[in-house]
Amino acid sequence: MTTRITIRKPDDWHLHVRDGAMLKAVMPFTARQFGRAILMPNLVPPVVTTKDAIAYRERVMAALPAGSTFKPLMTCYLTDETDPDDVEHGFKEGVFTAVKLYPAHATTYSAAGVTDHRKIMPVLERMEKIGMPFLMHGEDVDPEVDIFDREAMFIERYLSKWTRQFPALRFTLEHLSSKEGADFVRSTAPQVGGTITPYHLVLTRTDWLGWGLKPYMYCMPVIKTAKDRAALRKAATSGEACYFLGTDSAPHPVAKKLSVNGIPGVFNAPVAIETYAKVFEEEGALDKLEDFASVNGPRHYRLSVNETTITLEKSPWTPPQEIKVEGPDEKALIYRGGETIEWKVVSS
Numbered sequence: 001m002t003t004r005i006t007i008r009k010p011d012d013w014h015l016h017v018r019d020g021a022m023l024k025a026v027m028p029f030t031a032r033q034f035g036r037a038i039l040m041p042n043l044v045p046p047v048v049t050t051k052d053a054i055a056y057r058e059r060v061m062a063a064l065p066a067g068s069t070f071k072p073l074m075t076c077y078l079t080d081e082t083d084p085d086d087v088e089h090g091f092k093e094g095v096f097t098a099v100k101l102y103p104a105h106a107t108t109y110s111a112a113g114v115t116d117h118r119k120i121m122p123v124l125e126r127m128e129k130i131g132m133p134f135l136m137h138g139e140d141v142d143p144e145v146d147i148f149d150r151e152a153m154f155i156e157r158y159l160s161k162w163t164r165q166f167p168a169l170r171f172t173l174e175h176l177s178s179k180e181g182a183d184f185v186r187s188t189a190p191q192v193g194g195t196i197t198p199y200h201l202v203l204t205r206t207d208w209l210g211w212g213l214k215p216y217m218y219c220m221p222v223i224k225t226a227k228d229r230a231a232l233r234k235a236a237t238s239g240e241a242c243y244f245l246g247t248d249s250a251p252h253p254v255a256k257k258l259s260v261n262g263i264p265g266v267f268n269a270p271v272a273i274e275t276y277a278k279v280f281e282e283e284g285a286l287d288k289l290e291d292f293a294s295v296n297g298p299r300h301y302r303l304s305v306n307e308t309t310i311t312l313e314k315s316p317w318t319p320p321q322e323i324k325v326e327g328p329d330e331k332a333l334i335y336r337g338g339e340t341i342e343w344k345v346v347s348s
């Protein structure tokens with residue numbers, strides 16, 4: 001039995017670190033495990049211009065532990081009004097790595113997102129021309145569409161058309177949550193890649209809703225069936241280049257998670273690589289962890305892989321249930337907090 005594994009340092013291709021006190025509290029957990037991360041722009045207000053992204057990057061850098069070599073990669077929050085010239089300028093200046101689509105009202109802090117897909121065509125054309133990646137929260141929020149079908153319907157109604165309309169544009173379908181999503185990515189690779197979260201690999205909707213309502217398992221896209229989870233586990237552990245690590249770690253103040261109108265998001269950064277290691281071990285695929293976590297992502301984004309390594313050992317530990325955030329009574333729940341975590345990062 002393998003009890004120790006060393007891999008190239010992983011990157012997180014989908015991460016929320018927020019701002020202010022929350023940013024300060026959560027940033028060290030990611031910096032500890034990952035070389036780089038794509039930072040999502042759904043702040044309040046969102047990161048919509050190059051200027052916003054430069055300012056946000058500075059706040060992120062200030063929240064890093066002293067001596068950290070972690071590199072944040074910034075994204076542009078797409079709106080109906082996004083200016084293709086500013087997007088191009090930000091990309092060419094090395095400020096933006098990608099543009100992120102949030103369909104309006106699809107998820108947390110997406111109210112300023114895209115309301116009419118026809119309005120974003122000039123931006124997509126420009127991105128295709130300059131080789132800039134397009135990241136998508138791939139859900140169709142038409143109220144007629146059942147919440148469990150939102151991902152499949154987004155593919156059917158939008159993404160399958162865009163891949164033909166923009167053959168040279170590189171897409172990432174974020175936080176794959178369904179068999180349809182995993183299958184679509186495989187069928188359109190390498191044009192489309194897909195990130196997979198630790199919690200979509202571990203949980204089913206029965207875990208979330210079957211034994212009492214677990215608000216801290218509530219996320220968008222929602223956790224689906226055991227069949228979907230099996231397809232995602234097979235995809236992630238296959239080593240195929242189109243699937244890569246994106247935690248979607250998304251911390252919230254506990255009061256927002258436990259409210260009568262609870263907010264979606266799972267804060268998993270404190271146990272992220274450890275949870276992926278558990279899944280890969282269960283699937284007999286620890287030898288594929290490095291491809292998924294550290295190689296496939298940089299290839300998709302045409303960046304170099306990290307040269308340093310991290311080592312994990314089979315050495316059980318228990319994270320706290322929550323972390324303290326500066327401010328009166330502020331705290332955030334940790335995914336798998338209080339549980340026994342099998343793998344531990346022993347050097348990074």
Ligand code: DOR
Pocket residue numbers: 016042107108109137218219220221250251264265266
């Ligand atoms: O569950 C989610 N939380 N899904 C998202 O797409 C956004 C995220 C957040 O920002 O909290």
Ligand code: ZN
Pocket residue numbers: 014015016040248250
């Ligand atoms: Zn996200």
